Amino acid sequence: MLPLRGPTLDPVPLHARAMDNLRFIRETMARSATFTAVPGRGMVAMGLVALAASWIASRTTAAASWLWVWLGCAALAFMVGAAALRRKAALAGLPLHSGVGRKFLLGLLPPMAAAVPISYFLLRNGQRELLAGVWLLLYGAGVVTAGAFSVRPVPLLGLCFMVAGAIAGAFPAWGDAMLAAGFGGLHIAFGALIARRYGG
Amino acid sequence: MARAAATRARALPIAEPRALRLDRVIHERVRLGMLSALAVHETLTFTAIKKLLDTSDGNLSVHARKLETAGYVACDKGFAGRVPRTEYRLTTAGRRALERYLDHMEALIRTTREA
Numbered sequence: 001m002l003p004l005r006g007p008t009l010d011p012v013p014l015h016a017r018a019m020d021n022l023r024f025i026r027e028t029m030a031r032s033a034t035f036t037a038v039p040g041r042g043m044v045a046m047g048l049v050a051l052a053a054s055w056i057a058s059r060t061t062a063a064a065s066w067l068w069v070w071l072g073c074a075a076l077a078f079m080v081g082a083a084a085l086r087r088k089a090a091l092a093g094l095p096l097h098s099g100v101g102r103k104f105l106l107g108l109l110p111p112m113a114a115a116v117p118i119s120y121f122l123l124r125n126g127q128r129e130l131l132a133g134v135w136l137l138l139y140g141a142g143v144v145t146a147g148a149f150s151v152r153p154v155p156l157l158g159l160c161f162m163v164a165g166a167i168a169g170a171f172p173a174w175g176d177a178m179l180a181a182g183f184g185g186l187h188i189a190f191g192a193l194i195a196r197r198y199g200g
Numbered sequence: 201m202a203r204a205a206a207t208r209a210r211a212l213p214i215a216e217p218r219a220l221r222l223d224r225v226i227h228e229r230v231r232l233g234m235l236s237a238l239a240v241h242e243t244l245t246f247t248a249i250k251k252l253l254d255t256s257d258g259n260l261s262v263h264a265r266k267l268e269t270a271g272y273v274a275c276d277k278g279f280a281g282r283v284p285r286t287e288y289r290l291t292t293a294g295r296r297a298l299e300r301y302l303d304h305m306e307a308l309i310r311t312t313r314e315a
Contacts, residue, residue, distance in 0.1 A: 015312035018305040024229065025236045025302065032237035032244070032252050090280065094248050099241040 035104040035150040037094045040195025042084020046077040047187030054180035063128055100149050107146035111138045133169030136161050136182045151198055157190040225270045226301045230263040235298045238290040246286040272297055
């Protein structure tokens with residue numbers, strides 16, 4: 001004969017329910033405080049732009065041409081990334097200018113802005129070969145700090161950029177290869193991962 | 201065994217009345233999730249909340265209306281281009297209600313631990 005009440009029907013203690021509710025509140029707050037509008041497909045597009053730039057830059061001989069190719073690439077990649085970010089945020093109904101979106105951008109932009117005067121100082125002192133390492137390191141630092149408010153692959157991507165930057169700084173002859181591997185390869189690899197796991 | 205039963209019996213008169221005073225508007229999972237998310241953001245759109253709580257349009261609409269009726273959230277309807285956009289924000293009453301609910305849950309846990 002089957003018992004009328006199985007063990008699963010025992011009442012859940014009040015404190016267990018209370019702890020479960022508190023855990024739910026904490027997890028919901030943490031989840032909603034994560035910036036999920038990082039555009040995976042946009043990053044893949046940025047990576048392709050960087051690969052094209054590295055191919056063009058490798059065929060130039062003059063330092064000025066090399067610099068202009070990479071500056072053009074940065075501007076184009078920035079526009080592609082910004083448009084993709086806006087589109088993904090709009091589709092998800094996430095605000096970009098308030099809350100976690102603002103924190104994400106505030107984490108990302110200062111190290112990138114710092115790259116402008118540092119690049120100028122290095123060029124003025126004839127140290128163009130150090131640019132690749134500095135760009136990769138600063139971009140990586142921005143991605144790591146912004147990634148604190150985003151999904152897990154983002155800070156990891158930043159760390160990979162910083163490693164690439166350190167290698168490019170230690171071996172300046174590999175600068176072009178590291179720029180292609182970093183801005184091209186890492187963007188494409190992590191962008192594809194983010195697009196697959198976090199919806200576009 | 202008998203001691204544990206006595207302890208439970210002593211604890212019940214404290215826990216029960218508190219349980220009865222529970223804010224039923226917040227106690228439901230979707231409504232609790234909505235208030236928790238809005239406690240971290242100034243505003244959130246209907247779409248963002250729906251995605252975050254992994255729920256359906258109809259279910260979220262019903263629960264959002266209950267929170268609105270209780271005065272815990274305020275709703276602004278507008279357009280983003282041609283697309284309708286519904287934004288929610290936590291009211292002062294909603295924030296206080298969430299704080300009371302958190303105090304309540306903590307008190308329940310504390311009472312059980314002390315007992």
